[in-house]
Amino acid sequence: MSSFANSASTREVTISNAPPYVALKKGEQLPTVMTVATSDPSGGAGIEADLKTFTAHRCYGLTCMAALTAQTPEGVYAIHEIPKDHFKLTLETNLRDMRVDAIKTGMLTKAAVEVLYETFGAMTADERPHLVVDPVLVATSGSTLVKDQSVIEFIKTLAPLATLLTPNAYEAGRILGHENLELKSVEDLVKTACEVQKATSCPNVLLKGGHAPWVDAKGQKRVTDVLRLGDKTVLYQSVFCTSENTHGTGCTLASAIASNLAHGESLQHAVFGGIQYVHNAIEIGCTVTQPHVKHNGPINHIYAIKQPLQEMVEDLSYSAHALRVDDNRSNSTASSSSSSLVSQIRDSGSFFDYLIADPRVKPYWESYTRHEFVKRVADGTLARDKFRFFLEQDYAYLDNYAQIHCIAASKAPTTEDFDKSVHIVSEIKTEMEKHREKMIRQFDISDMKHFDQIKMGSALRNYARFFDDVARNGSWIHLCVALSPCLMGYGHALRNFKDKITVPKGDIYHSWCEDYLAPWYVEAMDAGLILLDRVCQMSDDWDTLCKIYASVCKLETEFWDAALHYSPETD
Amino acid sequence: MSSFANSASTREVTISNAPPYVALKKGEQLPTVMTVATSDPSGGAGIEADLKTFTAHRCYGLTCMAALTAQTPEGVYAIHEIPKDHFKLTLETNLRDMRVDAIKTGMLTKAAVEVLYETFGAMTADERPHLVVDPVLVATSGSTLVKDQSVIEFIKTLAPLATLLTPNAYEAGRILGHENLELKSVEDLVKTACEVQKATSCPNVLLKGGHAPWVDAKGQKRVTDVLRLGDKTVLYQSVFCTSENTHGTGCTLASAIASNLAHGESLQHAVFGGIQYVHNAIEIGCTVTQPHVKHNGPINHIYAIKQPLQEMVEDLSYSAHALRVDDNRSNSTASSSSSSLVSQIRDSGSFFDYLIADPRVKPYWESYTRHEFVKRVADGTLARDKFRFFLEQDYAYLDNYAQIHCIAASKAPTTEDFDKSVHIVSEIKTEMEKHREKMIRQFDISDMKHFDQIKMGSALRNYARFFDDVARNGSWIHLCVALSPCLMGYGHALRNFKDKITVPKGDIYHSWCEDYLAPWYVEAMDAGLILLDRVCQMSDDWDTLCKIYASVCKLETEFWDAALHYSPETD
Structure with missing residues (x-):
């Protein structure tokens, strides 16, 4: 390195091989989850929230976008639909070349629903990955993303092929044909969940109670989510969060459930973990908007992520040791x-x-x-x-x-x-x-x-x-x-x-x-x-x-x- | 709940408030990073890889997409460009309503570069977030994504506004006007990094040596990445990884560096951490493709992510305790x-x-x-x-x-x-x-x-x-x-x-x-x-x-x- 040997400002740093030293195997078989949905560039909802959720659950995320919005917690400003051909090609190539353990669908276009129905309809039940359908009709900020009633019909078409349908109270109402469904008690929620299950022929339905909180004997606001698991009913009760950070909760819940399913959890446990994750993410929240944005900030998808990487950045001594013994890993005969x-x-x-x-x-x-x-x-x-x-x-x-x-x-x-x-x-x-x-x-x-x-x-x-x-x-x-x-x-x-x-x-x-x-x-x-x-x-x-x-x-x-x-x- | 009190199959589960109990503050001020790039639906590169990297670094990710590809590690099958207006609106609304600490650009369209130049050119140096420009010209799989020579010109236009430009050997050659630049030694790399710095007027340039490995005295294949930091040179040396999992390395490096910058790290440390992260992600890799896909599998972005969520899913006892004392947090006057x-x-x-x-x-x-x-x-x-x-x-x-x-x-x-x-x-x-x-x-x-x-x-x-x-x-x-x-x-x-x-x-x-x-x-x-x-x-x-x-x-x-x-x- 004679050409700059005299330069006092040149410095060499050595990068080591992979830590952590113990816990990781080469070529890790990560569970994989694909989100079929719409982009929220501000990062709080849509495929962005989905990818964050998959990652936080140590799952490998894939995408297949039906549309891109321009939106922030303040509102939805534009929607750009992806052409049907491009959507179809994306879905096909992902399913052909990649392993897909679970799929989560979010906000869809009519074209996207058609392609999905065609694709999944042609698979046998064994071939189909776990499919969690979040029938997104309204963003939390109140903007109606999908006005076309026919999308609801298509969602109903897709539902019989799904593992789980996750409507909120409003969406359940639309699916059942009531514009303003009132859910005042846990009994109402259970009844509605059963009706949605019947109307859609989806084997399992999670009716989210977040939009219909109730007050217990002690005056505490509570939320009940109702899971119809075949002919069983499971109630998940939690304290109502009064947080402003609720942008993206629906997307996140469905994605967390799909991630847990990809990890091999039972549906009942997958839903439990999903609700808990969303609850925590709301409760903790994050401050990532400009000061003029007062409401509906994003939830904190990454609350559980430690930052071991921080040490890596700060401590150069970390780099001096290579896992030299690992260099032979691939040649090792003892391994098998x-x-x-x-x-x-x-x-x-x-x-x-x-x-x-x-x-x-x-x-x-x-x-x-x-x-x-x-x-x-x-x-x-x-x-x-x-x-x-x-x-x-x-x-x-x-x-x-x-x-x-x-x-x-x-x-x-x-x-x-x-x-x-x-x-x-x-x-x-x-x-x-x-x-x-x-x-x-x-x-x-x-x-x-x-x-x-x-x-x-x-x-x-x-x-x-x-x-x-x-x-x-x-x-x-x-x-x-x-x-x-x-x-x-x-x-x-x-x-x-x-x-x-x-x-x-x-x-x-x-x-x-x-x-x-x-x-x-x-x-x-x-x-x-x-x-x-x-x-x-x-x-x-x-x-x-x-x-x-x-x-x-x-x-x-x-x-x-x-x-x-x-x-x-x-x- | 009289309506189903007789049903033996109904079960209640209580969801607690947020764990972990100690480490987290409400409304966490997460560092924020926006990727301005193209989607890779198969999840290994593009905005998907960027979001995974931000998340793994405990940063809040935003997106602004210039195009969507349909691609897998096998190849690029289609590109759908996003209309200039939609791209512009997305960039504007994100910058207006969201806090953006750092921006990473990846594969861009001509329209996107024009909008970026307009937007950043109108900002003062103080207003501009950290900008890491990865001048993507070729996907690792060999497909030329951007054929238009004028994009290179535009990248040069953008470079003076950037904190860092991160070309690989091929991209450096294209920027300097050499179709086949040969980089045979560390001296060549340093010389080329200086030339790119001069040609683009970008204050700092990281020339990646991954495409130009060299062999040391002991016969070990090595890689040197050269950082021109103003008038200083820093060399980062590492052992060459012979892994097949190299899909998305370029995107990931630039995103990791941007994340570290958003965390407030110096550029020199940010680059160090970024190289180490990518090195580890390659070394560990992951198996997420179908068996017929033999080469160029994705790197493992989430190797450092623990899964505390796993326990949450599996152990119901976890849920029985609410952070009840937290309920008063927002009312607490002691807090300030x-x-x-x-x-x-x-x-x-x-x-x-x-x-x-x-x-x-x-x-x-x-x-x-x-x-x-x-x-x-x-x-x-x-x-x-x-x-x-x-x-x-x-x-x-x-x-x-x-x-x-x-x-x-x-x-x-x-x-x-x-x-x-x-x-x-x-x-x-x-x-x-x-x-x-x-x-x-x-x-x-x-x-x-x-x-x-x-x-x-x-x-x-x-x-x-x-x-x-x-x-x-x-x-x-x-x-x-x-x-x-x-x-x-x-x-x-x-x-x-x-x-x-x-x-x-x-x-x-x-x-x-x-x-x-x-x-x-x-x-x-x-x-x-x-x-x-x-x-x-x-x-x-x-x-x-x-x-x-x-x-x-x-x-x-x-x-x-x-x-x-x-x-x-x-x-």
Whole structure:
């Protein structure tokens, strides 16, 4: 890069492979949902709300647009219908090339209803994806989007093919031919739901009560949604939200239900989750309009979305580690026979031996437990400032290590496992105390604040980040496996270099080496072996266990690398 | 509901108000991003990919569509252009009524570019939102979407108004007038990025290297993306992904960058996060096409999205608790002066006194600490089976309580706080031991498995769910506040009924009462007061602290309600 090597303003940043490290599988089989509806460019309703809802439910979203509106919460300003041919081609190509687990329909044009009826009518019941029909006739803002009575007729045509029809009170009235249907009680709602079910021949009908709140004995405004599930009735009761943020509630409910169906939930549960989602999204709301827009703001579709991405943006240390062990994933032959391998080992006994012998782990285990750093401590040739750097980093590491054991404790399946983890925490705290004493004696540290102010180096930050990721996304099993290499590796490394310990007794290097060969440490390792066997037996995913073990061995290697290559200038 | 009271198949379900309980504010000011681009109905690219990306970044998405394609990863089958008037009206109404923090443009039509230029040209630099221009000329699948050379000219017209232009190698070539620009080295990339910057007058240019991978000394295929940031150069290096899932990468990168900008990130960080996001999305990928589609599948936009909604769907107990204390939120007058209240109390000392006196907490604290259950234990009139039910539930509660203290420990800001939490855990374990002994003596329990098999009642489940939610979404402060009412309330309740303890000494009821009046318990409460003061002083959000305290007092009340109303038939 000679052409700009002189430019002081050039900076290199390395991008890592995919975190999170544990929870994700390559080529994830996401549930897929297609919205067949109209666009609301202001984002609160229509296909925009649908896509947000699918995404918030961890579903893959597809679209097929019948029309585009120009609208905001203030009103609908224009409608542009999509030509029938283009709509038809879109529907066909999506159904031909893409997997579609569920479909949600929203505001449709006459042309769109015709195409849908043709397409779905030609499928057998088995071929048809789940179909949730939201018979949108009026936007919440009060504008009548569809004036053509014939659309209602077409919706009735479509309804027998659908899994669920989700009218509100007004739409139910229009479907039943009453312009002003009054729903004053829960009895009215149930009666109307049954009538809609009969009139449309849709097997299941959800009549939404949001437009017809009622007041309970305590004066609390309440809403009841009525699900006719075949010949059963389920009532979903909730407190009426007085929020201004109600733009897009109908679209969102149908989309949430479709997403839950795509995930394989029963209809009754899918509706429950959908109502709850919309309820929360209304309750929380969001402020995204200009100040002059006073009413009918959008609901908050993304209230449940965490932003792990935030850390990714802000913390460059996140990037320094690649999931290098993953590069071989696609070549892995062990992958397909993973569970049978687990049962094989289960019979023979020690998972630890298999783990460190696995071709995906072995190189990292070897470079960790035969590390130059340990050799240099053993023969006394390591510079003292490097060792001091290591001890300080290790002290900070132990602090984190104890925290992660606490999280492991909180995830432990039995009281016994819980108690063991808590016991380990107190042992680590004792070890930290010893570290402190060593450092005070050896390096003349007088200010105890020193230990709270240790600056984490990048190797430690990466290691801590990995632990944090497993703690957040992994199970108790994953966490136990991640915590194992530190315990096991130090013992094995010192065994490997036992004959090379030539540094004189009394030297801090000597006592450091002896610590990891001492009986108490060997006992701790034996307990660690038993725990590792226990957790591995609980898992059927050998690949992930290997991946974690390899990753941590690599992080340990880099931890020692950092100490070995430490110099005060690079601090 | 007489009309269907006889129907055995009717079921009622109650929907609660919004969880999560802690992390969310009403009317959240979400960052907003508008995509001005073309629809890809198959969901992998275009405005669909953009909306997914905004959502994954916890941004509110808006759209303004220039055209709709009918396409899948297999190819582009048709393009339907949106009339200029409709496009213009959409852009205008969005900018007029909605807050727009950042805009991303993707594939555009000539008409769209003209309208954009007109609109943005009329704004001052201060008025213009962040504008990220992705000069889409070719879809990844190889189809040329825009053939008109004049669109390139228009993009150049738009570029001086943009924050960032994000061409790939092919697009850079077209912009510079070379049909086949060869980029063989990092030097070539940097040179070309500078030339594009000069040719377009765009202040910042990100030249994407994905189409021009290179091989490093170790034979590893690598990608370098070059950011010209004014007169600085930043290189982002990453490992080349050999995935088939590359459909929509360009759209997604520009959208992720725009999202990060809307969040207030610097351009350099926004680009870093964007590249990392796309890298991960490619690496993870997803399987959503039909089996005959072999190549160019979509990337996984939602890899980082957790699915807390899943629990909502599956666990009905989740619904039983409303954030009833929230109902008053909109009427709350304390809300606006929250921080000043905190500093007021900070001067005077005890946060606990203020907490239980706050009008939002007081009624729940009172009903908890003056509970009939305690009175009935004190005067010996509580049925033994109700007490047994309570003790068992309390035993299971303590198990959970210890776990949550472990999580609190893992979040503790100092070693001292950490040690205290761990100490509390061991105390709770001792208390559980005592409970066990009491129950064995009183109720003739011989099988120790009994204690592991206690079935959690719904009051306990709800309580545990609340703790879990705070543990997941709350800070250490929130968690400490949530853990306080149990400790403080039992002590205060027993003080309130001290004069009513008429049950004879030696009775299990008597010793239960005495336990919470004993010196060791008073000491524990004193330590709890000190901790509560410490954490409250660290917070500026008095409303949330009150909300949590009130919620937990309510859960405690319901815990005792459940015991008081327990009968073997309802078990």
